[in-house]
Amino acid sequence: MFNKVTIVGLGLLGGSFALSIKKLIPGVSITGVDISMPNATKALELGLANQIGEFEVSIKDADLIVIATPVDCIPNQVIQCLDQLKPGAIVCDLGSTKLNICEAVKHHPKRNQFIATHPIAGTENSGPEAAFASLLENKKIILCDIDLTESHLLNQFKNMLTQMKMQVEYMSSASHDKHIAYVSHLSHISSFGLGATVLDIEKNERNIFIMAGSGFASTVRLAKSSPDMWTPIFSQNRENISAALNQYIQNLTYFKSILDENNLEKIHQFMSETNDIRRVLDAPPSPKKD
Amino acid sequence: MFNKVTIVGLGLLGGSFALSIKKLIPGVSITGVDISMPNATKALELGLANQIGEFEVSIKDADLIVIATPVDCIPNQVIQCLDQLKPGAIVCDLGSTKLNICEAVKHHPKRNQFIATHPIAGTENSGPEAAFASLLENKKIILCDIDLTESHLLNQFKNMLTQMKMQVEYMSSASHDKHIAYVSHLSHISSFGLGATVLDIEKNERNIFIMAGSGFASTVRLAKSSPDMWTPIFSQNRENISAALNQYIQNLTYFKSILDENNLEKIHQFMSETNDIRRVLDAPPSPKKD
Numbered sequence: 001m002f003n004k005v006t007i008v009g010l011g012l013l014g015g016s017f018a019l020s021i022k023k024l025i026p027g028v029s030i031t032g033v034d035i036s037m038p039n040a041t042k043a044l045e046l047g048l049a050n051q052i053g054e055f056e057v058s059i060k061d062a063d064l065i066v067i068a069t070p071v072d073c074i075p076n077q078v079i080q081c082l083d084q085l086k087p088g089a090i091v092c093d094l095g096s097t098k099l100n101i102c103e104a105v106k107h108h109p110k111r112n113q114f115i116a117t118h119p120i121a122g123t124e125n126s127g128p129e130a131a132f133a134s135l136l137e138n139k140k141i142i143l144c145d146i147d148l149t150e151s152h153l154l155n156q157f158k159n160m161l162t163q164m165k166m167q168v169e170y171m172s173s174a175s176h177d178k179h180i181a182y183v184s185h186l187s188h189i190s191s192f193g194l195g196a197t198v199l200d201i202e203k204n205e206r207n208i209f210i211m212a213g214s215g216f217a218s219t220v221r222l223a224k225s226s227p228d229m230w231t232p233i234f235s236q237n238r239e240n241i242s243a244a245l246n247q248y249i250q251n252l253t254y255f256k257s258i259l260d261e262n263n264l265e266k267i268h269q270f271m272s273e274t275n276d277i278r279r280v281l282d283a284p285p286s287p288k289k290d
Numbered sequence: 291m292f293n294k295v296t297i298v299g300l301g302l303l304g305g306s307f308a309l310s311i312k313k314l315i316p317g318v319s320i321t322g323v324d325i326s327m328p329n330a331t332k333a334l335e336l337g338l339a340n341q342i343g344e345f346e347v348s349i350k351d352a353d354l355i356v357i358a359t360p361v362d363c364i365p366n367q368v369i370q371c372l373d374q375l376k377p378g379a380i381v382c383d384l385g386s387t388k389l390n391i392c393e394a395v396k397h398h399p400k401r402n403q404f405i406a407t408h409p410i411a412g413t414e415n416s417g418p419e420a421a422f423a424s425l426l427e428n429k430k431i432i433l434c435d436i437d438l439t440e441s442h443l444l445n446q447f448k449n450m451l452t453q454m455k456m457q458v459e460y461m462s463s464a465s466h467d468k469h470i471a472y473v474s475h476l477s478h479i480s481s482f483g484l485g486a487t488v489l490d491i492e493k494n495e496r497n498i499f500i501m502a503g504s505g506f507a508s509t510v511r512l513a514k515s516s517p518d519m520w521t522p523i524f525s526q527n528r529e530n531i532s533a534a535l536n537q538y539i540q541n542l543t544y545f546k547s548i549l550d551e552n553n554l555e556k557i558h559q560f561m562s563e564t565n566d567i568r569r570v571l572d573a574p575p576s577p578k579k580d
Contacts, residue, residue, distance in 0.1 A: 120501055182488050184506060187506045190484050195566075197476065197538045199564065209570045213474060214413075215412065215414075223561075223564050234557055242546060244491070245542065245549070246546065247490065249542050260532055268517045
């Protein structure tokens with residue numbers, strides 16, 4: 001088990017990961033690192049870390065380093081960690097894109113101590129106050145390009161995740177980025193687009209939000225998400241996202257055309273076929289792989 | 291108060307309205323009407339109505355008739371009800387579009403016994419089993435073109451809604467339809483479009499849904515909605531929806547262009563501005579009007 005853990009980035013995901021580890025490993029010492037001093041202080045106050053440290057100092061002695069910063073910061077931070085990492089220690093990142101980071105570290109002599117990780121968990125909130133211990137429980141967590149990680153380190157890490165009640169899945173970093181463009185990144189853009197459209201009309205039509213119900217709230221919720229976190233995600237995965245967004249715009253344009261024609265049969269058919277999404281959403285969680 | 295209430299259409303909304311009325315008015319007699327015999331039987335079994343009746347018979351003696359059928363059925367049903375309605379009785383509909391029905395009944399000699407109503411409440415589920423007593427509590431309910439309703443009937447109805455814990459708002463039927471296109475109908479189309487896009491990619495990329503998290507579930511939830519209910523809504527409000535959808539597609543196309551340019555500054559700005567949606571979603575419920 002890991003006795004000394006360093007968490008870099010004490011936001012929603014890093015903070016929640018810290019709380020899960022504290023719950024799992026009695027006596028673990030967690031060092032928190034955050035570029036923002038108010039965030040670091042807050043995180044200490046909330047018990048997300050036992051102490052706060054500087055990046056360069058806090059990575060040297062750790063058994064496990066978890067990088068939970070915006071995706072454009074991750075590659076350099078992982079490389080710096082690998083440079084300093086002690087034998088038998090692990091560094092993982094929790095970023096929402098995986099190909100870029102895997103490419104950046106692929107020739108590092110300690111590549112086999114790195115695990116590219118993406119927990120499928122989050123909320124529209126950010127910062128240390130948004131963290132909570134159960135965020136990661138019963139959620140999927142994707143480990144990418146695992147053949148490049150030393151197998152007993154991988155097992156050790158995977159066992160910890162399983163004990164944190166996460167469901168571990170494996171995938172190549174390229175497949176990860178392609179798929180996540182559809183089932184996560186595109187959802188965010190569809191929400192941001194909807195929010196922008198409705199805010200725009202509000203300028204001329206005051207009180208429009210009197211009529212906003214739970215359906216609107218649900219579809220637009222992700223438009224609260226942090227631009228600082230999401231701008232680099234969109235940028236790094238822009239080719240996959242652009243393809244997904246193109247398909248989405250085509251589907252909406254098709255729907256607009258059958259609406260303008262008042263083609264009831266085709267409108268009904270489009271919805272009936274899409275109701276198949278119920279199969280996906282109501283599916284029981286997949287069995288653990290081992 | 292209303293002693294004899296007839297509910298036409300015993301689905302999610304009609305059924306929930308029935309449960310709210312039963313809770314409010316002890317000894318009320320509720321007659322349920324549904325074109326589907328299995329639905330009617332189920333509704334009786336679930337206690338949504340005290341008895342089941344035929345439409346023509348059940349509307350004659352009622353103090354209040356609530357029409358909760360698909361919007362393409364409503365105009366004729368309201369006219370039939372008005373034809374038979376006893377003096378001092380009320381008919382209301384609960385449809386998601388209002389202009390069409392108000393136009394259809396505007397010359398009826400008993401127009402002043404009709405109230406065009408839209409409760410901003412619902413789930414993605416349908417049918418009598420989906421009904422529950424608290425669906426309407428603390429929700430907005432819009433009454434349209436109220437100057438055409440006899441004022442003491444309007445007051446009687448409004449008092450009942452207030453006692454059912456609903457927040458009553460007033461609006462013209464034309465404004466209603468325009469606004470609801472943005473804050474409800476467009477949300478449904480954005481979800482259906484997203485569902486269609488992701489189901490389509492799944493044909494080539496099995497197991498993509500391993501990665502679907504709560505954000506995806508939230509944005510795509512409305513794509514479970516009933517095509518039988520939503521086809522006539524989209525059709526009736528197609529001009530307003532087409533304008534809203536056009537604006538939405540333009541916003542997404544703009545986002546795609548700044549993404550393809552990798553214009554980080556504009557991507558960040560688009561999201562920052564749209565974060566203003568938090569003001570809307572986190573706003574306290576508006577105070578009651580009286």
